Amino acid sequence: MILLVDMDAFFASVEQAHHPHLSGRAVIVCGDPSRRGVVTAASYEARPFGVRAGMPLAEAKRLCPNAEYVEGNPRKYVEKSLELLEMFLEITPDVEPFSVDEAFLDLKRLPGRGQTLESATEIARELQQRIWDRHGLGASIGVGTNKLIAKMASGVQKPRGITTLDEEKFRGVFWPQDVQALWGVGPKMSEHLKALGIATVGALAHAPRPVMEERFGVVGEHLIEAAWGRDRTAVIPYHEGVDPKSMGHEVTLPEDCRDPEFLEGTLLRLSDQVARRLRTDGFRGRTVTVKLRDFRFRTITRQRAIGIAIDDHGGIFEVARALWRENWKGEPVRLLGVSVSALEHTSEAQTELFAERERTKALQEAVDKVRDKLGEASIVPAGSLAHRRSLGHVPFGAVSGRTAIDRRAKEGYGDGADPSAPDPTQLKPRLPREE
Amino acid sequence: MFESHNDPVDVLTAFVDGSMRPIRFRWQGRIVRVRRVTGQWARREGQAVLRYFAVQGSRDDSYELCYDARGPSWVLSRAWTGPA
Numbered sequence: 045m046i047l048l049v050d051m052d053a054f055f056a057s058v059e060q061a062h063h064p065h066l067s068g069r070a071v072i073v074c075g076d077p078s079r080r081g082v083v084t085a086a087s088y089e090a091r092p093f094g095v096r097a098g099m100p101l102a103e104a105k106r107l108c109p110n111a112e113y114v115e116g117n118p119r120k121y122v123e124k125s126l127e128l129l130e131m132f133l134e135i136t137p138d139v140e141p142f143s144v145d146e147a148f149l150d151l152k153r154l155p156g157r158g159q160t161l162e163s164a165t166e167i168a169r170e171l172q173q174r175i176w177d178r179h180g181l182g183a184s185i186g187v188g189t190n191k192l193i194a195k196m197a198s199g200v201q202k203p204r205g206i207t208t209l210d211e212e213k214f215r216g217v218f219w220p221q222d223v224q225a226l227w228g229v230g231p232k233m234s235e236h237l238k239a240l241g242i243a244t245v246g247a248l249a250h251a252p253r254p255v256m257e258e259r260f261g262v263v264g265e266h267l268i269e270a271a272w273g274r275d276r277t278a279v280i281p282y283h284e285g286v287d288p289k290s291m292g293h294e295v296t297l298p299e300d301c302r303d304p305e306f307l308e309g310t311l312l313r314l315s316d317q318v319a320r321r322l323r324t325d326g327f328r329g330r331t332v333t334v335k336l337r338d339f340r341f342r343t344i345t346r347q348r349a350i351g352i353a354i355d356d357h358g359g360i361f362e363v364a365r366a367l368w369r370e371n372w373k374g375e376p377v378r379l380l381g382v383s384v385s386a387l388e389h390t391s392e393a394q395t396e397l398f399a400e401r402e403r404t405k406a407l408q409e410a411v412d413k414v415r416d417k418l419g420e421a422s423i424v425p426a427g428s429l430a431h432r433r434s435l436g437h438v439p440f441g442a443v444s445g446r447t448a449i450d451r452r453a454k455e456g457y458g459d460g461a462d463p464s465a466p467d468p469t470q471l472k473p474r475l476p477r478e479e
Numbered sequence: 480m481f482e483s484h485n486d487p488v489d490v491l492t493a494f495v496d497g498s499m500r501p502i503r504f505r506w507q508g509r510i511v512r513v514r515r516v517t518g519q520w521a522r523r524e525g526q527a528v529l530r531y532f533a534v535q536g537s538r539d540d541s542y543e544l545c546y547d548a549r550g551p552s553w554v555l556s557r558a559w560t561g562p563a
Contacts, residue, residue: 062518062533063541063559114481120531123520419525 045164045187046279047149048194049132049171052182052203054145056087058124059114061180070111074101077113081296084116088203121145124179129282131178135171140279146198148191150279161187165208172206188214192275195227214273219246226270236260237267245271291327292335292383293317300339300376307377311368313428314382315361320420323412327387328353332363335381336372343379346371353388356404357425360384481557490544490553501532501544506555511536531556 051057055073060066070090075081083104086095093108104111125144132139136158138150151158151167158164168185175183186198187208196218200207209217218225224234226245240259242248249271256264269275293314301307311334322328333347346367354360364382414423490504503512518533530546541559546552 058518062543064517064535065539065541065559112480115483117520119522120518120520124518415525417525419527422525 045151045158045161045189046191046194047151047164047168047171048142048186048188048191048198049128049147049149049175050184050186050198050202051128051145051175052184053085053087054125054181055085055116055121056090056114057181058121060087062120066112066114070095070108072101072104072108072111072113073116074104074113075296076115077101079298124181127179128175128181131174132171133282135167137283138279138281141282142195148194148279150281161189161208161210165206168206168208172204176204190273190275191277191279192227192270193273196225209273211273215246215249218273219244219249219271221245223248226267228270229267233267287389288325288327288387290329290333290383290385290387291318291321291325292333292381293321294335294379294381296379297377300378302374302376307372307380308365308368309428310380311364311382312357312361312425314380315364316357316425316428318382318384319355319357319360319408320412320415322355322384322387323390323408326390328355328390329384330354330386330388331384332360332367333381333383333385334364334367334371335379335383336368336377337379339376339378341378344371347385349386353386354384355390356408358404480561481559483557484555486555488544488553488555490546492546492553499530499546501534501546501553504544504553504555506542506558511540511542517541 056071059071059073060069068089069087070093071087072083072090072095073085074083081101083095083097083099083101085097086104090104090108090111093111095104095108095111101113105113121144125141129139129141129147132147132149136149136151136154138153140148140150142148149171151164154167158167164187168187172183172185175181182204184198184202184205185207186194186196186200187206188194188197189210193209193211193214196214197207197209200209200217221244222234223229223237223242223245224231226248229237236259237243237248240251240255242251248267251268251271253265253268256268258264260267295310295314297310330351330353331347331349333345335343335345337343348363348367350359350363360382411423486506488504488506491502493500493502500516501513503510505511513534514537515535516532517535518531520531522529522531527547527549530548532544532546534542534544536542542555543557545554545556547554
């Protein structure tokens with residue numbers, strides 16, 4: 045049997061657990077609440093007002109003006125996610141983290157327990173209570189005979205629900221529902237299916253296989269199997285790991301912008317962030333994608349495959365900028381993103397022997413060493429400085445500690461500091477203003 | 480509402496069983512007694528590890544404190560100052 049643990053309104057719930065006076069109140073987690081952006085997460089108390097993740101913050105404030113708007117802190121949530129992961133591993137070694145707030149638990153190796161739906165449901169109930177007792181967080185758990193059923197069951201009763209389904213019950217619950225309710229069917233696929241007259245999960249289960257295969261290839265067969273509640277995908281334990289498919293960063297700009305210098309500076313900064321992540325995790329990529337959302341909320345993504353696998357910001361930026369220049373029509377831009385996909389491990393990637401590449405590699409290694417020692421904000425591409433100044437903060441969330449250190453120096457604190465330790469305040473003259 | 484401060488603060492700290500815990504701190508001229516540590520997390524900044532604590536004061540006031548071993552020093556990074 046398999047469990048899918050889905051933490052309820054995870055980011056907002058962590059804030060409520062850390063700050064108990066927020067319990068029972070509408071909490072909306074976002075970027076800097078004084079700036080423009082989108083809702084990252086909304087507590088269940090905020091949802092009746094119509095607030096949803098991904099909604100522009102301005103709209104959320106209109107719908108729910110009395111909510112508590114809290115600036116999110118990814119590190120805080122990742123840490124909590126790891127604590128939860130440790131708790132799951134107390135139950136079974138076969139845990140697959142599916143996202144920061146979801147994990148599959150395979151119970152097949154548990155001695156004497158978890159082999160029936162009843163027993164698995166009992167484990168789910170204990171786990172749900174333990175999460176609440178230890179962390180003060182709500183979780184909804186799906187119990188199923190495979191990953192697909194567990195995943196879809198987890199969404200049936202929220203928050204703090206437990207739903208147990210076998211294949212037959214799965215069909216009873218989901219066959220009458222819109223085809224988009226099926227895990228893996230997004231809005232686009234839903235449109236294609238509806239164009240074929242397939243509007244519900246049940247209709248998909250009974251769709252003619254030759255038609256589906258002709259129209260969607262192997263995916264067509266997979267979709268029909270999924271509609272029947274069949275899934276042979278194994279839980280991939282945490283310790284075996286799964287390589288990422290892509291890495292990317294995106295940013296909602298403080299205001300709609302049509303200044304090419306600023307926008308290209310932003311692309312450079314994003315390219316630098318992506319490159320740093322690739323190198324830190326030991327990957328290179330062969331495809332660069334640019335995402336652009338204009339002031340009308342129209343979003344386009346454009347990608348280009350390149351001959352060699354790269355992990356340097358210059359190479360990524362070059363491709364991103366070319367894509368950008370080809371596709372930007374001069375309209376005000378709201379959001380920009382850069383990502384790299386078709387990843388391969390650095391050790392497997394073909395190395396370039398050209399001297400220029402060697403120089404770039406040496407430069408990257410030197411920059412990485414400085415950042416490893418002094419932090420991400422200690423050295424950045426000069427072309428992205430306009431972007432940093434305009435945003436008024438240092439990306440990577442590195443501002444708080446450094447700002448504090450600067451302030452301490454200004455206010456005469458710092459007695460007793462280790463003289464051999466690197467002094468970040470020494471970097472201040474070279475850094476743009478952070479406040 | 481939450482307010483960001485990044486104010487240096489003096490914190491009376493207990494080190495027990497290999498872990499640290501803020502006991503009370505002085506901020507804006509008053510002493511805040513930590514009634515409960517409600518959360519902890521850490522963030523790396525270069526080689527330095529910044530340790531954060533979400534804490535509740537005795538009047539259900541709420542704060543986030545950051546310990547930077549490089550100082551060593553404490554900073555009050557956020558405070559909840561009442562309903563918005």
